[in-house]
Amino acid sequence: QSLLTQPPSASGTPGQRVTISCSGTSSSLELNSIYWYQRLPGMVPKLLISKTSQRPSGVPDRFSASKSGTSGSLAIDGLRSEDEGDYFCAAWDDSVSGWVFGGGTKLTVL
Amino acid sequence: QVYLQESGPGLVKSSGTLSLTCTVSGAYIRSYNWWSWVRQSPGQGLEWIGEVHHSGSTNYNPSLESRVTISVDKSRNQFSLRMNSVTAADTAVYYCARDKREQMGPIDYYYGLDVWGPGTTVIVS
Numbered sequence: 001q002s003l004l005t006q007p008p009s010a011s012g013t014p015g016q017r018v019t020i021s022c023s024g025t026s027s028s029l030e031l032n033s034i035y036w037y038q039r040l041p042g043m044v045p046k047l048l049i050s051k052t053s054q055r056p057s058g059v060p061d062r063f064s065a066s067k068s069g070t071s072g073s074l075a076i077d078g079l080r081s082e083d084e085g086d087y088f089c090a091a092w093d094d095s096v097s098g099w100v101f102g103g104g105t106k107l108t109v110l
Numbered sequence: 111q112v113y114l115q116e117s118g119p120g121l122v123k124s125s126g127t128l129s130l131t132c133t134v135s136g137a138y139i140r141s142y143n144w145w146s147w148v149r150q151s152p153g154q155g156l157e158w159i160g161e162v163h164h165s166g167s168t169n170y171n172p173s174l175e176s177r178v179t180i181s182v183d184k185s186r187n188q189f190s191l192r193m194n195s196v197t198a199a200d201t202a203v204y205y206c207a208r209d210k211r212e213q214m215g216p217i218d219y220y221y222g223l224d225v226w227g228p229g230t231t232v233i234v235s
Contacts, residue, residue, distance in 0.1 A: 035222040104155040
């Protein structure tokens, strides 16, 4: 059972801006940073956003993220066909001293 | 460049024990980082299993804690996962990952699971 809640699916056309939401609890998102992972088809999960808004080296600036209270969101500008895949939010949850993941959002590029 | 590689049996009998090892190359396991196991069951999302520090300290997912042990072998730069009493619900792709952290003064900074192994499929039958 995921302790972070994401919409199961999202979609957009090439060039559009798409946002994916993630809601958590006071012991996870409100107290700690949010992280986003991208899992493209047949690939290993990749850290997309670190510490709520930081992009690791190599991640295009088309990807951005934010957090407010117990909710966070990932935005993808200039959507491309190669962005199609699964996106997971995550946070450190102080109540369990561990990482919690969202159930994942399947992004489809129409 | 840091690389992680999972190894272990791909088939485990129901009620048996799942054992996997992750070999770390390009980095010392004796760092401030922690080392995690994550799985993804068919059609499901990512599930964090637990993590270990080179000191031997561990954190576990409460839903799996009673069946899981994660340990570290510093001499071999490896860490391992053992899960007992497995059922078909434990069939999944298992990943090992580096949980990157830094300590600056009294504060720990969490950077996320920044390096992942390719994953290994474990089927419980």
